Amino acid sequence: MTGDTHPTQPLPDPAAQWVLSSSEPAAPQKRRRRGLGWVVAAVIVVVLAVAAWFVAExxxxxxxxxxxxxxxxxxxxxxxxxxxxxxxxxxxxxxxxxxxxxxxxxxxxxxxxxxxxxxxxxxxxxxxxxxxxxxxxxxxxxxxxxxQLRGLLSAVEDFPVETVGIAAPDITASIELSLFGAKVPVGLSLTPSAEEGELVLTPTSIQVAGSDITADELRRQFGIVSNAVLRDWPVCIAxxxxxxxxxxxxxxxxxxxxxxxxxxxxxxxxxxxxxxxxxx
Structure with missing residues (x-):
């Protein structure tokens, strides 16, 4: 074989090939841009709608x-x-x-x-x-x-409001009883309860001279005077x-x-x- 029978063909110009291949998809690319624009617009509308919802909310x-x-x-x-x-x-x-x-x-x-x-x-x-x-x-x-509790109890007749304290699980107070002309302070621990919609304070422990005593002992010492201590205290809040x-x-x-x-x-x-x- 000689070069005369099979002449050598010139190689394609790479630049021309690039221009050719890049020019054909131009139309689809524009369509993609147009489609992307709709997506962006839709997202903007959604964002604005959500923002409006939160403002209204x-x-x-x-x-x-x-x-x-x-x-x-x-x-x-x-x-x-x-x-x-x-x-x-x-x-x-x-x-x-x-x-x-x-x-x-x-x-x-x-x-x-x-x-x-x-x-x-x-x-x-x-x-x-x-x-x-x-x-x-x-x-x-x-x-x-x-x-605040003292303010509430101030409406309760004869209750020693100025001595009121809170010591869980009770409310504390002190009442003076007279015995042979002497004033004897009696400490009380009062348990609160709800009875028929009313707040009631009930003595559950009694202290005289710093020592616990029973209700019967207090009655023996003070007689009828002890009734000022051994009683329930209803507190109307209605x-x-x-x-x-x-x-x-x-x-x-x-x-x-x-x-x-x-x-x-x-x-x-x-x-x-x-x-x-x-x-x-």
Missing amino acids: AVARNIVIDTVRQRIIAELALPKDQQIDVALEGAVLPQLIGGALTSIRISSDDVRQGDFSADVVVEARDVPIRGDGEMRDAHAVVTLDES EYLPRGLTLADVAVEGDRLRAGFDVDDRLLLDDALLADGTCA
Whole structure:
């Protein structure tokens, strides 16, 4: 074989091949860019929608919290600057659409009622926002420190309020009894309990001259005078609360008295349940 019969062909120009191969997919690439633009636009719309939802949710939550706070201040005649914390469970907008709040927790410290103040927490579920239905699992907890407890007990006739202390699991107090013209201080440990919706303080231990004695021993020493000590002390709290709240349990926890209340589920339906209670 010679070069005459098989002439050598020139090699393709690499630059030309590159230009050829790169020019053909130009149209599909534009289509990909156009498709990507729709995706970006859709993402932007979704982001804006989510942002709008969160803005609306925040506004709705703030409105509900402020409304609840203002209603409580008005109903209880509290100072306008009373700190009231309102916690709502879950997203608020769907609850407003549904007509009821899934769960609400309201708390405030130093809530003044009459001659005393207390720290209060109220919790309830399925609370109708228009007051046209019953709540569920509603309850309240009221706690009092030593100073607040003295304010409450100041309304109890003959109770030695100035000597009141808290020493778990009891409340302590001291009463002076007269024996042959001498004043004898008698220390008391009083156990709190809830009886028919009323707070009752019952003497469970007695101390004279720093020593524990029994009720019978005190009667032998002081006779009928000991009746001033050996008695239950009922404390009416109904006059400070709506009729729809009933004292369910009470105990001393640490340095505070804790009282739990059942809240009538129909509280928002019956105006009579919102009226103040009375003491027998």
